[in-house]
Amino acid sequence: MGNTDLVFTGTVTGVECTRRVPIPPSRPFLETFRANLKETFFPDDPLRQFKHEKCSRRLILGLQYFLPILQWAPTYSFNFFKSDLIAGITIASLAIPQGISYAKLANLPPILGLYSSFVPPLVYAMMGSSRDLAVGTVAVASLLIASMLGKEVSASKNPGLYLHLAFTATFFAGFFQAALGLLRLGFIVDFLSHATIVGFMGGAATVVCLQQLKGMLGLEHFTTATDLVSVMESVFSQTHQWRWESVVLGCSFLFFLLLTRFLSKRKPKFFWVSAAAPLTSVILGSLLVYLTHAENHGVQVIGYLKKGLNPPSATSLNFSSPYMMVALKTGIVTGIIALAEGIAVGRSFAMFKNYHIDGNKEMIAIGMMNIAGSLTSCYLTTGPFSRSAVNYNAGCKTAMSNVVMATAVMFTLLFLTPLFHYTPLVVLSSIIIAAMLGLIDYEAAIHLWQVDKVDFFVCLGAYLGVVFGSVEIGLVIAVAISILRVLLFVARPRTTVLGNIPNSMVYRRMDQYPVAQSVPGLFVLHIDAPIYFANASYLRERISRWIDEEEDKLKSKGETSLQYVILDLGAVSSIDTSGISMLEEVKKSVDRRGLQLVLANPGSEIMKKLDKSKVLETIGQEWIFLTVGEAVAACNFILHTCKPGAVTDSVGVDDNIV
Secondary structure, eight states, rough: SSEEEEEEEETTEEEEEEEEOOOOOOOOHHHHHHHHHHHHTTTGGGGGTTTOOHHHHHHHHHHHHHHHHHHHHHGHHHHHHHHHHHHHHHHHHHHHHHHHHHHHHTTTTTHHHHHHHHHHHHHHHHOOOOOOOBBBBBBHHHHHHHHHHTSSOOOTOOOHHHHHHHHHHHHHHHHHHHOOOHTTTTTGGGGHHHHHHHHHHHHHHHHHHTTTTHHHHHHHHHOOOOOOOHHHHHHHHHGGGOHHHHHHHHHHHHHHHHHHHHHHHHSGGHHHHHHHHHHHHHHHHHHHHHHHHHHGOOOBBOOOOOOSSSSOOOOGOOOOHHHHHHHHHHHHHHHHHHHHHHHHHHHHHHHHHHOOOOOOHHHHHHHHHHHHHTTOOOOOOOOOOOHHHHHHTTTTTHHHHOOOHHHHHHIIIIIIIGGGGTOBBHHHHHHHHHHTTTTTOHHHHHHHHOOOOHHHHHHHHHHHHHHHOOOHHHHHHHHHHHHHHHHHHHHHHOEEEEOOOSSSOOOOEEHHHHHHHHOOTTTEEOOOOOOOOHHHHHHHHHHHHHHHHHHHHHHTTTOOOOHHHHHHOTTTTOOOOEEEEEEEEHHHHHHHOOEEEEEOOHHHHHHHHHHHHHHHHHGGGEEEEHHHHHHHHOOOHHHHSSSSTEEEEEEEOOTOOO
């Protein structure tokens, strides 16, 4: 046998049947390895734009690849700027109160929320490929930072060290994110499935809302734990310290925020009402406290905010051994969550506007903006859905809207920070709760239950893990369940019985098509996955059990005994040596039963490995067919014209057949 197409000629009682199954030509190992490597890490072929270009042009294209602003800035128009100006001012009105609120959630100084809405958006505007992503801090990452760092260092007892570790964790997150993008390892983020993200985000949003009970009730002391039981215990053990002023103020502003969101959903053209509501709440709350001196009656306020732009923080990064590991762990976990959210949001809005974003390029952009942020007194940022949705609805055209937002935040840092002195913390709690309620996507959970029960339980496991354990436990449970499901798909592939659709040569699953009929004396089995060491033993046992069940069924009905077992390998995209050994063992097992093993529709890799392992000779070249229909027709012909095995085979090689 050579690396040519084979023509198998089997002569049965004078009738000649021709089947052609090509064996692909062998390729050098390095060429195959290079092709597999390219398909794994460069499926989008990012280098194709550099082909057949001059060196100067390649340099320009390379700069545009890493700095997309060089691609759209030369054609930027005044009409685009008007749209981006409106969108930028709109998202700034949301970014300022949210930034302050989320910084408090992370147990960091409130001013860091404004710092983080100034530098990172400028970096992303230069390096990001999404036109709609609005950069800023997010609640889930803020909660993770507070939870993971708070276990090692107290933010109240040692605020300086805690702040330095937050910067260090942000640096590690950015470095990890950029490295994933540069090394083309973005597929790692895909292990966070949609069901996992829905459950995790819903659980984290629930935990964040529970944490805001401290501000809503005006409590000074509160548990650092995030699980439901600890929070409820902390709340109801301090009923004598509840402040009715905070409760009334908080509930009033929460009602106002939810009402504006409801109106914006009912009338999408009034999206700006919901977008401006948080800043309106901050202004009204500050005026109310200032005029009534509510801070003297138990209503806690933000207090002094330092004026000025971001101070450098490169010297604040802490790489000392006692705390470096906790900063590294926090950075990696928060970095993955931030990537998953930012890329998912960017792709969603890109789909709406019919343009493409490069996931690996986005990872580099998000990573670089977090590295820059860690050096300029910022903590972790990404593209939150709520802010990006406002940016999209406001009619943004390019990433220039992030520059406008950063400019507005810069103006606030330089001149307006004293105005936030009297902002009540309860208003910030209301803003956070209102934002988090939108992350509890119960409709998606219901949809998962209706479509895929396993995905629903993945979602539920992630949610319960976060709510009753901790954010880290919920994340571990969610990822573990997702990976376990992938492993189960690999280790326990689906095998189904095929039947013939009447009056056709089509064979389909009998459990799906009631009209499909089995062929007397033949048993057609479809393997629905690649065959690896992880599932080879299972497939061998499952095929044997299928044959046992089929023979028992035929005996009980008194029908024609089984003569041929046809394996449809059309869905088997790849096979390893364990899989080859499994096929050889199945062949021996079938022979012992007095049956004939037939293979249908094997792929190129299957044929190549069967040929090199000599298993092709063991099975018999004459028992390999292009399609299930041809295999059944040939077996049926032999079954009705002569005894099985009464075939004299001659193998001819025709190098001219393609």
